[in-house]
Amino acid sequence: MPGKRAGSPPSDALTAARFAANFEALRSTSSEETHEAPAPHRRTTPCPTPRTETRGSPLDERVKDLVSRLELAEKIALLHQHAPAIPRLGLAAHVTGTEALHGVSWLGEATSFPQAVGLGASWNRELLRRVGEAVGTEVRAFHERPPREGRSAPVSLNVWAPVVNPLRHPLWGRNEEGYAEDPLLTAELATAFTRGLRGDHPVYWRTAPTLKHFLGYNNENDRTSTSGDLRPRVLNEYELPCYRGPVEAGAVAAVMPSYNLVNGRPAHVSPLIADELRKWRGGDGLLVCSDAEAPSNLVAAQRWYPDHATGHAAALRAGVDSFTDHGTDSPVTVGRLTEALERGLISEADIDAAVSRRLALRIMVGELDPELDPYAATGQEVIACADHRAPAREAARQAVVLLRNEGDLLPLPADARIAVVGPLGDDVLRDWYSGSLPYRVTLLDALRERLGAEAVTYTDGLDRIALRSTSTGGYLSTSADGLLAATGHQVGPAEQFAVQDWGQGVTTLQAHDGRYLTKDDYGILAATAGHPDEWVVQETFRLERGEDGRVRIQHLGSGHWVAVAAGSGAVTTYAPSRELAEPFVVRTVSAGAEAASRIAAEADVVIVVAGNDPHINGRETEDRADLALPPQQEELLRAARAANPRTVLALVSSYPYAVDWADREVPAVLWTAHGGQEGGRALADVLLGEHSPAGRLPQTWYRAGQQLPDLLDYDIIANRSTYLYLEDEPLYPFGHGLSYTSFRYGELAAVLDGSEAVVTLGIANSGARDGAEVVQLYSHALDSRVPTPLRRLQDFQRVELAAGEERVLTFRVPVAALGHWDVAHGRWTTDPGRYTLWAGASSADLRSTAELTLTGPAPEPRPALRSPVLARDFDASSGVRLVDRTPAEGEAVASQALGQLLFQDTDFGSGATSVTLTVARTAPGGASVEIHVGGAVTTAPVPPTGGRHAWTDVTVDLTEPVSGVQDLRLTLRGELRLAEIAFAG
Structure with a gap:
């Protein structure tokens, strides 16, 4: 679920007025700031164990009976997210959707776990299951509370988590929400998390998990209008497995489509909902919940349908059940x-199918059987209870990845004098989907707690400035209530502001008491915000220095500029342009880098804590521009390193950075995602050696200047991206992570056992400390006829070993998992030939090798005479896009100027003499398709057809007859669409 509490539209889909009104209405009923005070938390109380009774009647019978008793108007009303009560049938008011990505969100204090990408760094299925169980239990407790003011329904047991979009591109704004760039790791961790959410009862579900966001969703900028191209191999090998794994594991109740378009068609009307999701084992009953405002986007932002009745009807027919x-x-x-039904765009059977899935979910979570529901007795004492604090601490520990440790600088000795540098060293930041933390423990808190306050010094390293108004002559000053006025006559604490540079010209300003400058609803500036924490961030500014040397300040949330009111000196955002902005003279009161150098030089070790605020420069609706650390943080790091070579860089961030200089010059580098309530203690545990790090990177960290594909280029095979295809050496590879101990790998043995390969490996802790190793098993097809991954994760095991302990691990890899999607025949295939298996500590640290040889018939060539060749089923391409064949189904390729398609090993049998192309085009002028085969070229002119969906067949004789198996190449010249190529003898 994006954005706003319980249902957030993308900003480009709504007018500003409607967006603001809808946001405030939702926030007033569900944000932690305004929610009624939660019940007292008895954190020493263990979480209770649910009862285990079961019920009788089969689910489908109960659903069918309920639907038969509903009136048509009642059924239609059940299709909205907020469904009304139907008392005569015992149906209470119901709502879909509770956000719980890494803890219950927006409902008040709840246990806060690390961000999803941090959970991904654990590579620990069992941990994810325990986290899911804790989150699901707390959702149950919130559900048992009376409905919030303004709502008729209790908190939903339909949990909108986890996010299983693979982390294909590190600049994606929602990188923090996914688990990994690898589909298998994503699917395995999502399965574990959803199993925890679902519970173990054979009939009733603790909560009903929802996978997000289906499909091909890895960009935020213009997300409602951009289309991702998923050619069949990328779709079936990379995207769909992330969803299929947890669905077929039986732990998923629902799926949410994404905002974007896929292959030219909005995801909310994708035929893949019916043709894939609901055809998987266990997928036929999946509830499909639309993303917020996405049904309206079909008309408003995407202009896909002429009116909303048509758009809603198309979404319902495609499989959307809850709007x-x-x-x-x-x-x-x-x-x-209702209008769609009256116009014949949908039938009552379409409505019944959607209502049935929603009712089934409600029965599954025990709504209609409160006396039998084993989770109904969940009490308020479970929220943020002691039993949940332990997995929060453990998850935060396992999220820490040791990237570099030259000279064994870490762990730190207990008697070390430590300097902590950077504002993130004494802060715990939340992201948009974080809940309200029951407490915050910063790294500084944790270190002083262990070592004593006298052993740990601290500076945030921020510059302090004073801003003098040229119109009043006074300095900006904060009053006791935080209001700003340009009335200060000398620079004291109230006139000083800490400036934090977040990169890309974005800054925040903090008053002397730590409060952030923010804008209220009337455009007045005041230092009253605890942290940036709104859908539209109100605490960010751009300080722009002019040719006159003076600085003008733009408030980024509104786009307006800062002005000073005549007479009162009040500071506002009333200036609509830079020309009308107040010019300020900036006086630097103290330099943060100098303070960092000073305390670094006096310490035994300096820890520079750098990273991001999850609300700024990379978040939902906003992709990052680059991989660089903010310049101010880079300056702090270099200053600390120059003053003290014993420097540790601790990155606390939602995504990877290109920290090449640090990798060369800083002896120890760690990374962790924002870790929630226990993040500070967990990081201190690792730094001080109380926990030996075993976190592993869930995605590739690229070098500065290393070529990244375009954010909208989803073809990882062609653009050679992610660890699967990357040929260049990255900064840190997928799966990388160091330990405080060492591990010895034995020989890898692999034998075939029917449809599986059984792989065994000896592993030993050869160091002096206990620790965990994440053993990773990869494969590579040596004799593949098509491009396949250079390495592909096939399995992994996180194993705890005492010093000197040895163990034998066994992996069972389905033979089919070694294969690929065969575009020539539209099926999964595993070719005969040699396959290498590697076991190692990362995708680049492969220590043991075995080889398998698969036998069987040679792959069949692509048939060209028995059936048409679909244009989308190419082996390679350039200059084309995948597009919709019709608004409802089918795919084609489109060329704007010059496109190339390659179809390898095409079988023309005893001979083909003509070809028929199914084409469409709207542009006037010349266009053609050249057919290159057998050394000859045949040109087929393509006339305008009257529209992009107005398909026609163009038949031409081949210049020369062609027979046998040959490569087929097509050149598309001009603006045109091509759906099929049919050869005839």
Whole structure:
């Protein structure tokens, strides 16, 4: 679920007024700032164990009976996210969607676990299951509370988590929400988390997990109007496995489509919902919940349909069951669907199918069987209880990845004098989907708790400035209530502001008491914000120095500029342009880098804590621009390193950075995601050696200047991206992570056992400390006829070993997992030939090798005479996009100027003499398709057809007859679409 509490539309889909009104309505009923005070937390109380009774009647019978008793208007009303009560049938008001990505969000204090990418760094299935169980238990407790003011339904047991979009590109703004760039690791961790959310009862579910976001969603900028190309191999080998694994494991109740378009068609009307999701084992009953405002986007942002009744009808027919649209204002959706029914765009059977899936979910979570529901007795004492604090601490520990440790600088000795540098060293930051932390422990807190306050010095390393107004002559000053006025006559504490540079010209300003400058609803500036924490961030500014040497300040949330009111000196954002902004003279009161150098020089070890605020420069609706550390943080790091060579860089961030200089010059580098309530203690545990790090990178960290594919280029095979295809050496490879001990790998043995390869490996802790190793098993097809991954993760085991302990591990790899999607025949295939298996500590640290040889018939060539060749099923391409064949189904390729398609090993049998192309085009002028085969070229002119979906067949004789197996190449010249190529003898 994006953005706003319980249903956030993308900003480009709504007018500003509607967006703000909808946001405030939702925030007023579900944000932690305004929610009623939670029940007292007895954190020493263990979490209770649910009862285990079961019920009788089969689910499908109960659903069918309920649907038969519903009136048509009642059924339509059940399709909105906020469904009304139907008392005569015992149905209470119901809502879909509770955000719980790494803890319960927006409902008040709840246990806060590390960000999802940090959980991914654990590579620990069992840990993810325990985290899911804790989160699901707390959702149950919130569900048992009376409905919030303004809502008729209790907190939903339909949990909108986890996010399983693979972390294909490190600049994606929502990088923090996914688990890994690898589909197998993503699927395995998502399965574990959803199993925890679901519970172990054979009938009733603790909560009903929802996978997000289906499909091909890795960009935020213009996310509702951009299309990702997923050619069949990328779709079936990379994207779909992330969803299929948890669905077929039986732990998923729902799926949410994504905002974007896939192959030219909005994801909310994708035929893949019916053709893939609901055809998988256990997928037929999946509830499909729309993302917020996405049904309206089909008309508003995407202009896919002429009116909302048509768009809603198409979404319902495609498989959307619950419409998250217009917040709590369900009559809008009900009216559109009613109109669609009256116009014959949908049938009552379409409505019944959607209602049935929603009712089934409600029965599964025990809503209609409160006396039998084993989780119904969950009490308020479980929220943030002691039993949940332990997995939060352990998850935060396992999220820490040791990237570099030259000279064994870490762990730090207990008597070390430590300097902590950087504002993140004494802060715990949340992201948009974090809950309200029951407590915060910063790294500085934790170190002083262990070592004593006198052993740990600290500076945030921020410059302090004073800003003098040229119109009043006074300095900006904060009053006791935080209001700003340009009335200060000398620079004291109230006139000083700490400036934090987050990169890309984005800064925050903090008053002397640590409060952030922010804008209120009237455009007045005041230092009253605890942290940036709004859908539209109000605490960020751009300080722009002009030719006159003076600085003008732009408030980025509104786009307006800072002005000073005549007379009162009040500071506002009333200036609509830079020309009308107040010019300020900037006086530097103290330099942060100098303070960092000073305390670094006096310490035994300096820890520079750098990273991001998850609300700034990379978040939902905003992709990052680059991989660089903010310049101010880079300056701090270099200053500390120059003053003290015993420097540790601790990165606390939602995504990777290109820290090449640090990798060369700083002896120890760690990374962890924002770790929630226990993040500071967990990082201190690792730094001080109380926990030997075993976190492993869940995605590739690239070098500065290393070529990244375009954010919208999803073809990882062609662009050679992710660890699967990357040929250049990255900064830190996928799966990388060091330890305080060492591990010895024995020989790898692999034998075939029916449809599986059984792989065994001896592993030993050869160091002096206990520790955990994440043993990773990779494969590579040596004799593949098509490009396949250079290495592909096939399995992994996290194993705890005492010093000197040895163990034999066994992996069972399905033979099919060694294969690939065969575009020539539209199926999964595993070719005969040799396959290498590697075991190692990362995708680049492969220590033991074995080889398998698979036998069987040679791959069949692509048939060209028995059936048409689909243009989308190419082996390689350039200059083309994948597009929709019709608004509802099918795919084609499109060329704007010059496109190339390659179809390898095409079988023309005894001979082909003509070819028929299924084409469409709207542009006037000349266009053609050249058919290159057998050394001859045949040109087929393509006339305008009257529209992009107006398909026609163009038949031409081949210049020369062609027979046998040969490569087929097509050159598309001009603007055109091509769907099929059919050869005839």
